[in-house]
């Protein structure tokens with residue numbers, strides 16, 4: 017699966033899942049996900065992160081209140097949160113994005129569904145920081161919620177993707 021056209025299809029096929037069964041994510045799967053997260057490359061190999069594994073229902077429900085786009089994570093059996101170093105929310109944005117994307121792909125490899133949420137705005141930040149007990153010198157931008165996809169889980173499709181003809185420039189912008 018790590019080589020060839022099937023793997024390209026695997027990468028292209030990753031979709032946001034927001035509906036899950038009540039089946040828990042196994043300890044072995046959690047460990048596998050954490051190992052993938054830990055091995056993610058970062059700028060200067062600084063690994064500017066801490067990982068919070070949320071399985072407690074009350075904490076998930078509290079996090080779900082963060083914004084109008086996070087409610088569904090209350091029903092996800094597992095939420096993985098990557099905290100980044102420092103109080104600047106975007107200081108490690110690239111590193112954070114790499115970890116979160118890997119969680120999505122690792123989840124897919126394990127047969128799980130997963131989706132991203134962000135804790136936007138003053139309220140989102142306050143709720144997420146309180147729910148997770150985040151110290152002042154760490155930032156929490158968002159989370160990835162995971163579980164076994166519900167049978168009728170239709171990954172939300174918000175209009176497919178722009179065609180390459182609208183996106184790609186060869187050699188120089190505008191050509």
Ligand SMILES: Cc1cc2nc3c(=O)[nH]c(=O)nc-3n(C[C@H](O)[C@H](O)[C@H](O)COP(=O)(O)O)c2cc1C
Nearest residue numbers: 030031032033085086132133134135171172173174
């Ligand atoms: C930076 C970022 C923030 C996102 N925040 C949320 C969110 O708060 N809630 C949510 O339901 N989806 C969120 N998403 C998921 C996007 O809506 C999803 O990736 C996009 O619609 C494409 O979905 P698809 O791959 O299933 O087509 C976020 C995605 C990214 C990359």
